[in-house]
Amino acid sequence: MNAVKTVKNNSIYILFTLIAVGCGLVWSFTNLGYDGEYQIAMCNRLLQGDKMFLEMWEPHQTSAFLPAALMWPYIRILGTTTGIVVYLQICGTLIRGALAFFVYKTLRGDLSKPISYGIALLYFMISPKDYALPEFSNQQLWFSTLLLCCLWNYLKSGRRYLLILSAGFLCLEVLAYPSCAIVFTGVVLLLNRYSPCRKRDILTVTAICAVSAAAMCGYFMLSMGPDTFAKCISGMLSLEPTHTKSMGTRMMQYGKDALRQFLVLAAAGGTGFALSLPVYALLSRRDRKYPGRWLWLSCCFFILLGGFLANILSAKDRCAYSVIFLFLTGLGFWHRKSMNSRERQIYCCASVIGSLEFLATLLLSDLPLPVSVPYGLLMILAALIPIERQALKSAGPVIIRVLYCCYACFILLLAFRCIYIRTPLTGKPQICSTLPGIGLSRSGPSLGLISNEAGVSLQKESYSEWKQWIRPGDKVWIVGGVVDTLGYLYEDVEAAGPSTISTPTYNEGVLDYWDINPHKFPNVVIAESYMGSLSYDILANKWLLSWLENEFRPQKIIDGKYWRYYFRETR
Numbered sequence: 001m002n003a004v005k006t007v008k009n010n011s012i013y014i015l016f017t018l019i020a021v022g023c024g025l026v027w028s029f030t031n032l033g034y035d036g037e038y039q040i041a042m043c044n045r046l047l048q049g050d051k052m053f054l055e056m057w058e059p060h061q062t063s064a065f066l067p068a069a070l071m072w073p074y075i076r077i078l079g080t081t082t083g084i085v086v087y088l089q090i091c092g093t094l095i096r097g098a099l100a101f102f103v104y105k106t107l108r109g110d111l112s113k114p115i116s117y118g119i120a121l122l123y124f125m126i127s128p129k130d131y132a133l134p135e136f137s138n139q140q141l142w143f144s145t146l147l148l149c150c151l152w153n154y155l156k157s158g159r160r161y162l163l164i165l166s167a168g169f170l171c172l173e174v175l176a177y178p179s180c181a182i183v184f185t186g187v188v189l190l191l192n193r194y195s196p197c198r199k200r201d202i203l204t205v206t207a208i209c210a211v212s213a214a215a216m217c218g219y220f221m222l223s224m225g226p227d228t229f230a231k232c233i234s235g236m237l238s239l240e241p242t243h244t245k246s247m248g249t250r251m252m253q254y255g256k257d258a259l260r261q262f263l264v265l266a267a268a269g270g271t272g273f274a275l276s277l278p279v280y281a282l283l284s285r286r287d288r289k290y291p292g293r294w295l296w297l298s299c300c301f302f303i304l305l306g307g308f309l310a311n312i313l314s315a316k317d318r319c320a321y322s323v324i325f326l327f328l329t330g331l332g333f334w335h336r337k338s339m340n341s342r343e344r345q346i347y348c349c350a351s352v353i354g355s356l357e358f359l360a361t362l363l364l365s366d367l368p369l370p371v372s373v374p375y376g377l378l379m380i381l382a383a384l385i386p387i388e389r390q391a392l393k394s395a396g397p398v399i400i401r402v403l404y405c406c407y408a409c410f411i412l413l414l415a416f417r418c419i420y421i422r423t424p425l426t427g428k429p430q431i432c433s434t435l436p437g438i439g440l441s442r443s444g445p446s447l448g449l450i451s452n453e454a455g456v457s458l459q460k461e462s463y464s465e466w467k468q469w470i471r472p473g474d475k476v477w478i479v480g481g482v483v484d485t486l487g488y489l490y491e492d493v494e495a496a497g498p499s500t501i502s503t504p505t506y507n508e509g510v511l512d513y514w515d516i517n518p519h520k521f522p523n524v525v526i527a528e529s530y531m532g533s534l535s536y537d538i539l540a541n542k543w544l545l546s547w548l549e550n551e552f553r554p555q556k557i558i559d560g561k562y563w564r565y566y567f568r569e570t571r
Contacts, residue, residue: 023418024093027132031423034502039135041485041500043068057236057498062175063136081489083447092132100124106149119381125414128374139176167208179364186352238509257369272300294395301406312417315432322373325380332383335390354379425455445489465560466490480528481537496522506544525566532559
């Protein structure tokens with residue numbers, strides 16, 4: 001009997017592992033938006049020799065080290081950037097899978113196999129932006145995961161090299177997303193609470209972080225000079241308003257978002273309670289001790305899953321699962337006292353680090369609250385520990401099976417979403433991946449990528465036009481509203497603008513960049529348009545139009561399908 005049960009359980013693990021592998025394959029060949037293109041263009045710029053902060057004014061430039069390290073051997077060996085997007089996507093999927101396995105192995109020593117596997121599986125199935133690419137949001141989550149695993153293993157074993165690794169991964173996390181510096185306070189609090197050598201360990205982590213920060217800042221201050229460094233930082237911030245909105249404005253938006261999430265949870269709770277009453281009455285005839293609270297929570301979960309399915313089918317609000325994450329987080333906090341001391345330590349470590357990750361995202365970005373929730377994934381995953389522990393104590397075998405069924409349905413919905421929903425190359429919101437509207441990119445950096453037909457056409461036509469009109473060595477500045485910057489990899493050109501970000505700002509701060517870097521003044525400007533008509537964002541920008549006409553003074557203008565090409569010299 002036990003052998004049959006073991007085979008059945010192993011079959012379930014194999015099935016869901018195969019589902020995860022299938023999703024990984026889908027992610028490797030799909031889902032590239034303009035933020036991903038920005039990361040690739042920025043890393044390519046770094047590999048071409050542009051100096052950080054001096055010639056690169058991208059706000060996320062410190063996150064370029066990992067993708068650039070992956071791109072370097074590809075470009076060196078193959079001598080091209082053709083197909084590099086899929087290569088990076090595959091690298092990102094493999095990294096994600098390796099981290100999920102590391103999470104499982106870390107937890108398995110202290111938790112049961114079902115909960116360890118369930119946490120690792122859900123970890124693999126979630127990416128903050130639905131990209132497999134190793135861009136800054138994924139790096140933020142990956143390095144925080146390595147920080148957590150190394151810190152937890154250190155607290156268990158006392159091996160100091162794990163503490164040093166933890167501090168190193170914290171530094172890398174801050175490079176990926178600078179506001180994650182607040183995670184340092186969480187690490188200090190955890191060491192103060194759980195480490196037997198708290199003073200020594202806190203000093204060790206503080207020294208490593210301080211020396212790393214001083215070395216980095218000192219390098220740029222000495223190589224650029226304090227005045228130039230300050231001007232570059234000021235110029236970079238002036239051209240990136242989306243990450244410099246006032247805290248008051250963001251708090252108002254976060255309050256509205258939180259209210260919406262609360263109303264959804266309240267509606268699910270009320271509806272779940274109404275549905276659970278007749279079911280409870282029916283089942284109570286058989287068992288008077290039937291756990292009504294768990295029946296109500298199960299009904300709430302199924303209602304939220306139904307809403308998630310409806311959202312997937314509508315292809316709206318890509319982070320609709322955030323309300324489920326908030327539900328799980330609250331449920332875990334409710335049952336936090338059900339754990340033993342070891343489980344409580346894991347829960348506390350993951351919750352502190354995950355919650356600070358979430359807060360770091362809110363502090364620096366202008367993302368809505370639901371979109372920011374997945375950045376706190378470690379906190380969400382930790383909530384599964386007390387939920388399972390309390391369910392095993394008080395829910396009963398039937399409800400436990402129902403809860404496992406809820407979890408399985410959630411994973412299946414995430415897998416269905418992976419197949420059904422696409423992030424298109426055109427930079428627009430997510431779309432349904434219906435076969436008539438899907439195409440395969442057959443040229444350029446995006447070779448092999450599956451996306452919407454409009455996105456594939458954009459890459460095909462743009463790549464062909466660049467090969468026809470752009471020369472190797474040209475200094476190119478791509479301008480537009482929400483702009484496709486993958487073009488910087490079409491040809492061996494030099495990025496001539498302050499930033500390759502996909503949501504640029506155009507004002508006199510651009511002139512400050514060229515005052516500091518006169519050798520970066522472009523000889524080709526490529527403006528977003530369609531069939532000879534400039535985009536609305538460019539037409540609405542008086543400064544940019546005036547600069548093009550009065551200072552750039554193009555000698556030749558060519559209209560392509562998706563771009564207008566301005567040449568400073570006649571060709």
